[in-house]
Amino acid sequence: MTVGGAPVAVPVAGPVVDAGRRAYLRRRARRDVLVATVSTLAFFAAVGWAVTRTPGWPRVQETFFSGADFRVSAPDVARAFWLNVRIFLVAEPAILVLALVVALLRGLQAPILLPLRVVSAVFTDVFRGIPTLLLVYLFGFGIPALRISGLTTSALVWGTVALVLSYSAYVAEVYRAGIDSVHPSQRAAARSLGLTGLQTTRYVVLPQAIRRVVPPLLNDFVSLQKDTALVAVLGPIEALRQAGIYASFNFNYTSYIVAALLFIGLTIPLARFTDWLLARQRRRQAAGAVV
Amino acid sequence: MRPRHHRTAAAALACGALLLAACGTDDGATTTPTSSGSPAADDCAKDKLRLVTPGVLTIGTDKPAYPPYFVDDDPSNGKGFESGVAYGVAERLAFTKDQVKWVVVPFNSSYAPGKKNFDFDINQISITPERQKVVDFSKGYYDVSQAVVALKGSKGAAAKTLADLKGLKLGAQVGTTSLKYLQDVVQPTTKASVFDDTNGAKQSLQNGQLDAIVVDLPTAFYVTAAEIDNSVIVGQFPAEAGSEQFGLLFEKGNPLVTCVNLALDELIAAKRLQALADEYLGSGAGVPTFR
Numbered sequence: 001m002t003v004g005g006a007p008v009a010v011p012v013a014g015p016v017v018d019a020g021r022r023a024y025l026r027r028r029a030r031r032d033v034l035v036a037t038v039s040t041l042a043f044f045a046a047v048g049w050a051v052t053r054t055p056g057w058p059r060v061q062e063t064f065f066s067g068a069d070f071r072v073s074a075p076d077v078a079r080a081f082w083l084n085v086r087i088f089l090v091a092e093p094a095i096l097v098l099a100l101v102v103a104l105l106r107g108l109q110a111p112i113l114l115p116l117r118v119v120s121a122v123f124t125d126v127f128r129g130i131p132t133l134l135l136v137y138l139f140g141f142g143i144p145a146l147r148i149s150g151l152t153t154s155a156l157v158w159g160t161v162a163l164v165l166s167y168s169a170y171v172a173e174v175y176r177a178g179i180d181s182v183h184p185s186q187r188a189a190a191r192s193l194g195l196t197g198l199q200t201t202r203y204v205v206l207p208q209a210i211r212r213v214v215p216p217l218l219n220d221f222v223s224l225q226k227d228t229a230l231v232a233v234l235g236p237i238e239a240l241r242q243a244g245i246y247a248s249f250n251f252n253y254t255s256y257i258v259a260a261l262l263f264i265g266l267t268i269p270l271a272r273f274t275d276w277l278l279a280r281q282r283r284r285q286a287a288g289a290v291v
Numbered sequence: 292m293r294p295r296h297h298r299t300a301a302a303a304l305a306c307g308a309l310l311l312a313a314c315g316t317d318d319g320a321t322t323t324p325t326s327s328g329s330p331a332a333d334d335c336a337k338d339k340l341r342l343v344t345p346g347v348l349t350i351g352t353d354k355p356a357y358p359p360y361f362v363d364d365d366p367s368n369g370k371g372f373e374s375g376v377a378y379g380v381a382e383r384l385a386f387t388k389d390q391v392k393w394v395v396v397p398f399n400s401s402y403a404p405g406k407k408n409f410d411f412d413i414n415q416i417s418i419t420p421e422r423q424k425v426v427d428f429s430k431g432y433y434d435v436s437q438a439v440v441a442l443k444g445s446k447g448a449a450a451k452t453l454a455d456l457k458g459l460k461l462g463a464q465v466g467t468t469s470l471k472y473l474q475d476v477v478q479p480t481t482k483a484s485v486f487d488d489t490n491g492a493k494q495s496l497q498n499g500q501l502d503a504i505v506v507d508l509p510t511a512f513y514v515t516a517a518e519i520d521n522s523v524i525v526g527q528f529p530a531e532a533g534s535e536q537f538g539l540l541f542e543k544g545n546p547l548v549t550c551v552n553l554a555l556d557e558l559i560a561a562k563r564l565q566a567l568a569d570e571y572l573g574s575g576a577g578v579p580t581f582r
Contacts, residue, residue, distance in 0.1 A: 056404060056405055059404040059405070060404050060405075062404070063402075063403070063404045063425065064404075141491075141494045141495070141498060144498040144499065144500050145494075145497070145498045147498075147499070153498060153499055153500045154500075155484070155495065155500055232485070233486070233487060233491060234484075234491070234495075235462055235484025235485060235486055235491065235492075235495055235500070235501075236482075236484065237482060237483070237484075237485050241465065241485055244399070244465050244466070245465055245466070245470065245485060247399065248398065248399065248465055248466030249419070249421060249422075249466065249471060250421045250422070250425075251402035251421065251422045251424070251425040251426060252425065253403075
């Protein structure tokens with residue numbers, strides 16, 4: 001039995017007082033769960049009742065939530081969704097690496113390395129400033145139009161490159177925030193122990209920095225999952241496009257609901273994973289204390 | 292420019308005369324139903340029509356409005372095939388040019404549930420049974436066929452049969468029957484590329500990312516004549532039984548359909564539709580058909 005993940009056996013404020021306190025907390029937790037459940041159910045029931053009583057509901061249900069259209073469109077949309085997943089799986093590692101490089105270049109101190117800092121700053125400014133859709137067009141249609149021999153003209157490849165660049169600019173700033181959040185005394189201490197600048201970054205700064213920015217990083221990746229749909233403007237058929245194809249042929253939007261469920265299905269595990277990471281971090285910082 | 296003005300004026304006069312004549316005969320025979328079973332012209336009097344805005348015919352189309360269906364992205368200039376058809380219908384229903392109001396209706400919102408903000412939508416929308424479950428269509432105002440466009444001297448330009456097309460990289464616009472034909476009949480080995488509009492498809496074709504694109508024949512004429520210099524119509528698809536027609540789109544159950552159909556009948560009888568098609572769309576004669 002654990003409370004808030006902390007082992008019960010850890011004595012914090014004396015065994016007797018602590019036991020009473022824990023029992024009280026358990027009772028209160030049970031009551032809270034009950035109240036929360038009832039209030040949530042009542043809320044959604046009220047909203048559902050109100051929506052289904054509106055005069056246009058049957059028509060909305062037919063065009064957005066049609067069971068028959070769901071069944072017909074689901075297999076195609078699910079197959080197309082595999083493309084979103086593949087783009088995501090290729091783009092994510094590339095973003096993590098590129099963004100880290102950009103963030104580290106930004107933090108360089110030596111005067112001779114100023115050009116690299118400038119490159120890094122321009123990279124984030126430019127790619128973060130341009131709407132992602134525009135980047136996708138620019139790379140997906142622009143680079144093949146250059147007709148450079150030997151270079152792929154694959155819309156899928158260049159669309160993914162555009163996503164990687166755009167997201168790397170965001171993620172580099174997240175990394176930088178993490179790096180800046182590590183107290184200067186840490187670096188000073190590491191240097192005084194004889195670590196080189198590189199070693200300090202690698203073994204002292206980055207481990208702390210990255211741990212702190214994991215939640216915002218995952219936030220960006222949830223966003224990336226959805227933005228994989230932007231590649232569709234270049235021609236590849238991903239889930240949202242497949243849903244659009246179905247919708248426009250059948251004049252029914254239910255296929256979009258299929259796509260939405262697939263995206264949510266991918267997002268929720270990531271969100272729960274983020275929650276878990278955060279909880280673990282809190283737990284470690286609290287070191288078993290109960291409030 | 293000038294001659295067209297004259298023609299429109301003349302057509303308006305003829306139409307007015309026709310309407311007067313229709314009213315005249317109808318006054319004498321109010322008790323006997325008309326032979327064709329269509330409603331009396333009286334029911335289609337301007338003040339009896341159920342309109343979004345009384346006294347004004349509100350017509351929807353997408354933006355940008357593409358040639359050769361519209362000219363200069365301005366549906367209200369009366370130029371282009373569909374603008375001509377729309378004003379023809381308006382004239383037959385006794386609306387003057389200033390009593391016609393155009394609204395922008397993106398294709399994907401034309402079939403959204405709820406009240407429509409247009410009396411009818413004219414946007415090269417093919418009549419299909421699936422769509423008729425959700426909206427009403429007028430009778431067809433144009434028989435359309437699908438054609439393949441490729442760059443001169445390319446692999447795509449050499450295709451003679453459907454089997455030749457199968458091995459090519461092909462693309463089409465989302466929601467079009469071009470795409471449906473491509474996916475259902477041609478079934479290319481490389482998955483078809485799908486674009487938001489023909490611009491994306493054209494761009495990919497010019498970049499060499501695609502071997503050929505599928506568009507409707509009038510668009511093919513326009514693309515090859517005015518938009519892509521070194522492009523050629525490779526061929527058109529054989530017309531299927533009960534071939535494809537464009538129809539005006541109405542809110543489901545809108546009684547206006549009957550009157551608009553009467554107007555279209557008159558335009559067909561007066562050879563107006565044919566004249567407009569000849570002027571703007573060209574004919575399929577001389578374009579080879581894929582076997």
